[in-house]
Structure formats: C-alpha cells, structure tokens
Amino acid sequence: DGGITQSPKYLFRKEGQNVTLSCEQNLNHDAMYWYRQDPGQGLRLIYYSQIVNDFQKGDIAEGYSVSREKKESFPLTVTSAQKNPTAFYLCASSIGASNQETQYFGPGTRLLVL
Amino acid sequence: AQSVTQLGSHVSVSEGALVLLRCNYSSSVPPYLFWYVQYPNQGLQLLLKYTSAATLVKGINGFEAEFKKSETSFHLTKPSAHMSDAAEYFCAVSAPAAGNKLTFGGGTRVLVKP
Numbered sequence: 001d002g003g004i005t006q007s008p009k010y011l012f013r014k015e016g017q018n019v020t021l022s023c024e025q026n027l028n029h030d031a032m033y034w035y036r037q038d039p040g041q042g043l044r045l046i047y048y049s050q051i052v053n054d055f056q057k058g059d060i061a062e063g064y065s066v067s068r069e070k071k072e073s074f075p076l077t078v079t080s081a082q083k084n085p086t087a088f089y090l091c092a093s094s095i096g097a098s099n100q101e102t103q104y105f106g107p108g109t110r111l112l113v114l
Numbered sequence: 115a116q117s118v119t120q121l122g123s124h125v126s127v128s129e130g131a132l133v134l135l136r137c138n139y140s141s142s143v144p145p146y147l148f149w150y151v152q153y154p155n156q157g158l159q160l161l162l163k164y165t166s167a168a169t170l171v172k173g174i175n176g177f178e179a180e181f182k183k184s185e186t187s188f189h190l191t192k193p194s195a196h197m198s199d200a201a202e203y204f205c206a207v208s209a210p211a212a213g214n215k216l217t218f219g220g221g222t223r224v225l226v227k228p
Binding site for chain 1: 150216
C-alpha cells in the first residue's frame with residue numbers, strides 16, 4: 001500500500017532536549033511538508049521541500065529544522081529553542097509543487113513535553 | 115497574502131439533516147480551494163477540491179461545495195448527515211503566487227445527534 005508513515009505516534013520531550021519526528025512516503029512524490037496543529041486551530045506550515053536537497057521555511061520555522069537527503073524521507077527536528085513544542089505534527093506530500101496538487105497527509109505525531 | 119475564515123468552530127446537526135459548513139477566503143488572485151476532514155487523532159483526508167474546472171464540486175462521502183467568486187466563498191454541504199460525519203473539517207486555500215503552500219482555516223467540528 002502506498003502512503004505516508006509518521007513515527008512515533010506519541011513522543012515525549014524533556015527540557016532542553018532535541019527530538020526528531022520521522023516522515024516517510026512511498027508515493028514517489030517530489031514535495032513534502034510539515035505542519036503543526038494546536039487545539040482549536042488550523043494547521044500552520046513549518047517547513048516544506050519541493051525537491052530533494054532543497055527546503056524552505058514556512059510560517060513558523062523558528063525552533064525547528066529539517067533535512068531532505070532522500071526523496072522518500074523528510075524528518076523534522078524540534079530543537080530546544082522551540083519553547084512551546086506541545087502540538088500535533090502532521091507531515092504531507094504532493095506529486096509536485098504546483099498549487100493545484102493535492103497534499104496527502106500522514107497520521108500525525110503528538111509531541112508532549114515532560 | 116491569502117487567508118481563510120471558517121464561520122463557527124462547532125456545528126451540531128441532527129442525523130438526516132443538512133450539513134452546511136461555511137468558508138470564506140481572501141486572495142489577490144484566483145485561488146485553488148480544498149476541504150479536508152480529520153477524525154480524532156488522525157491525519158487529514160481530502161474531501162474535494164476546486165481548481166477552476168467547475169464551480170460545483172462533488173467530493174467523497176456525499177459532500178459537495180460551490181465556489182462563488184462574487185462572495186469569495188466555498189461552503190461545504192451534505193444533504194443528509196450521518197453519524198460517521200462527526201469529525202473536524204478544514205477549508206484551505208492555495209494561490210498561484212504561494213506555490214503549493216496551503217493556508218488553512220481554523221476548522222469546524224461537527225457533532226451529529228441521533
């Protein structure tokens with residue numbers, strides 16, 4: 001089955017710790033995205049990548065970092081600089097970066113701070 | 115800059131009644147518009163999208179939406195609600211100048227009463 005997988009489903013972060021959220025897709029999509037969802041709010045774009053080895057900041061990139069070394073993988077690191085990391089994180093991908101392309105979403109990772 | 119407003123963060127409907135979820139957008143250029151559904155603790159699933167081919171768009175699960183340029187609206191409807199429609203619904207806009215960056219509304223949570 002083709003799709004997007006995110007792991008882990010739940011992640012706990014200690015004070016001052018960096019944590020990495022995994023996102024993998026086997027849809028052969030060029031573009032990938034990371035969104036943050038807070039309770040009662042819509043999704044906000046953190047980072048996106050239109051092609052391998054290239055990525056751009058979204059609307060709320062501070063405190064986060066990404067890499068895109070492989071087409072199928074787009075991991076997100078939540079650094080200690082992100083002071084309010086508790087949220088639901090969603091990864092998405094699309095065939096290309098055209099604005100009419102549908103973005104397909106993974107099941108999400110819920111990050112909690114201890 | 116583009117933006118999306120969803121009127122009503124919560125909507126309660128009786129089973130079998132009409133579902134109407136409101137979405138208004140602002141965009142300096144003709145946009146592409148999307149409706150997504152999210153079930154608890156899951157990712158988003160595309161219901162339908164408008165890409166200028168037809169103003170009335172039919173989607174999955176009996177939902178449809180009508181693009182009205184004069185009203186800058188893209189309201190989502192379903193003639194008869196089913197218990198399985200209980201979920202959160204997000205309207206999103208993507209404008210040509212923004213690449214494939216989606217801007218989401220705040221979401222509307224639908225409760226279906228038996």
